[in-house]
Amino acid sequence: MKKEKQFYRNILLTILLHKKLYVGLWIFFCLLLVFLQILFALVFQNLIDAITAMKLDDLQIQIIYTCMVISGMCVCKYLRQILYAKYQKETFQYMKDFLMKAIFNKQIAIFHEVPDSTYLTYLSSCMTEIQTKFFDSLQAMLYDILLFLGAVFGIFYLNMMMGCVILLMTLMNICVPFLTRKKIMTRTEKSLHMNTIFLSYMKNIIKGADTVKFYGMEEAIHTQFSDINKKQEACKYQLQSVLCLSDTIIFLLNYVTVCVPWFIGAYFVLHGAFHLGTLMGISQLNNNVASPLQDFFTRSSLWQSGLKVMKEVLHTIDLPMIDHTNKIDDVRSITLQSVFYSSQHHKILQDINLTFKAGKKYLLIGESGSGKSSILKMLLRYDAPDKGSIKINGEYEVSQITNVYENMHIITQDNFLFEATLLQNLTLYQTDIREDEVITIMKKVGLSHLIKRLHNQIKEDKIHFSGGEKQRIAIARALLHPSKVLLVDEACSSLDGIMGHQIESLLLTLDVAILIEVAHHVYPDLLPCYDEIIWMKKGQIYKQGSYESLCKDKEFCHFLNLTEV
Structure with a gap:
């Protein structure tokens, strides 16, 4: 557990300190801006003293100093903000790249444990939350702390007693807002959970829109939607209500912090303890005590909720990483030894012993x-x-x-096509594959009629492919991205007899080390092309051998007659 926490802590620090130079420069300009704001209070004190003393020459000098300090503050503020903007750009680019690599570095089984909508949420809306709540709040809080410390130092420099009074008010400001922090965290977590449920529900309903229309489910779906929508908005309202309460408490304390020092300071001025200019300078600095505190605690609540989102994203996406140790250059054999597998207490495979050898088709x-x-x-x-x-x-x-997918590809009955050009769908974005190679392969697999549409966007052009065309595209991919092992899972189950036969024949001509095909419907005339046929029944290997040996078995022949097309 400690190692896991340390792992995530290191990731967080790596992301935060990805651009150390920007962080260092940002801190430098924050400190310089704080120093100039303290200097402004001191200049403002001298300005008021010059006015009350009716000294025109001193007034002119103080006005010049004031203008110089304000100009310096403007320059520092701009540089601080532009540095943060650059830091944010670089950091979010790095973080999203890092998370994307982590997603596709996961084993497929673990990858599919997380719903697709969750990945979409984490890389879109959660990124926005992390930016506004975590990063923006963090940088603002750090500046608030520096400004607060600088202002307190300046007040103590001007008058020790007033410094003690303001510090006492500040301690009260610090303690009270903690009362609402726990509620904010709980309701933020609940709101985030409801957002994920809402997105998942909407994705499911939109995908099933045709079914909804065909079976007249509109009213039932609308009732479900209204219920989820109501719960989502209720969670958001509950979060906002506690945030409003927290803001109001801080708002009240802010005024108390400003007014009490004014009342006490005015008393001391009237009794000649210090000049009006000193009170005005302290008042100016006190604004940088009360206001940053109000902002600090508002932002600290947001930062805590942003940190929760950040941790959730990292915990969901980054673990476990694949152990990058073993790589293979070729596949000579694949051996399953005494394999048992169950799912939801249902036995799927029982004592499977198989060896697939290179140069053979199964x-x-x-x-x-x-x-x-x-x-x-x-x-x-x-x-x-x-x-x-x-x-x-x-x-x-x-x-x-680690490189199992470089050596093993699969063709299924439903092959995914990206919203890109047909060329990109065939090359899978590999720029080193020449277009003339693609055209040659397309002709080989019977896609010559699609060559003229090679650069058309599938989405924009609304290209619709038949089942046979999709299977040929999948085979073209396999030829353009050769692998040692080709797995075929019911690739022709949804095709008509003639088209299915053509696709099966084409698959058997592919130059791969090992071909392993799963089929429910088979073509008897193609069975002799397989080196070994494995007949499975109830999760076990029932019979296996070459076609020549199995075709003598009446039960095997009877089974083929039942399933042949």
């Missing part, structure tokens, strides 16, 4: 739920076995290999 058949696709998911690390091992080349567990 076909996994069986009824739905027999565990065929689960084997592919294990190889891709979507799931991990409860017992047993999955090793590549007999050396490394597949879970310990």
Whole structure:
């Protein structure tokens, strides 16, 4: 637990101090601005004394000094703000890059434990919250502290007794606002949780809009939406109500801090303890005691809630990282030894022992739920076995290999297309793949008719691809990004017989070290092309062997007759 806390603390410090030069310069100009504000109070004191003494020459000199100090403050304020803006730009760019790498550095199984909407929230609205609540509040609070300390020092320099009075008022200002801090933190957390629920619900409903319309679910959906919307706004109101109470308390204390020193100071001026100029100087500095304190505690509440968001983002996205130790250059074999796997107390795989060797093509058949696709998911690390091992080349567990996806690709029945050009969808944004290579591959896989639309944006052009075209695009990707192992999961299940046969034939011609295909519907004339057929039933290997050996089995032939297209 301590190591985990230290890990996140180090990440936070790395992000905060990513640009140390900007941080150092920002602190320097903050200190200089505070010094000039103290100097302004002293000049203001002399200005008032010159007026009360009716000394015109001194007045003129003090006016010049005042203008010089104000000019210096303006320059320092601008430089402080522009440095913070540059720091923020660099830091957020670094942080989002870091988080994005961390997301895609996670194992797929762990990646999918977090809903997609949560990742979207963390990299969009949460970034805004972190910026406004955490970073903006933090830099403002640091400046408030420096300004407060500088003002207190200046007041003690002018008059020790007034310094003690103002410090007493300040201590009262510090203690009272702590009463509402815990409520603010609790309600901020609840509000953030409701925002995530709302986004997830909306994403789900929008995706299912067609179903809602077809089955007349509008009224039921609207009732659900109204309930979630009401809860979300109620959480936001509860947070705002406690923030309003906190602000009001601080507002009252701010006036008390200003007025009491004025009353006491006026008494001392009337009794000749010090000049009016000293009181005015103290009053000027007191503004930099009361006002920063009011801002400090308002911002500290926001900063605490921003820190919670920051921690939540880091904890959700950054752990666990993959151990970057083992890499492979080739795949000679994949071995599953005594593999057991269950999901929700349901046995999926039981004592699976398989070896896939380089240079061979494998076909996994069986009824739905027999565990065929689960084997592919294990190889891709979507799931991990409860017992047993999955090793590549007999050396490394597949879970310990960092470049497994460089050596293993998958084609499914639903291949994802990015909102980009067709060319980018084929090259997957790899700029070292030449366009003429892409065109050659497109012709090879039967996509010649799409060459003229290669540079069209899929979203803008509203390109709709047939199932066969999508599968051919997936095969083209596999050819343009060759891997040692190609996994195929029900790639032709949604295609008609002729198109499915064409795609299957094309897959069998691909030059890969190991081809492992899962199919529910098979084409009898293509079965001899597989080196080994594995028939699965109820999570176990029921029968396996070459087509020549299995076709003599009546039960096997009967099963094929039931499923062939």
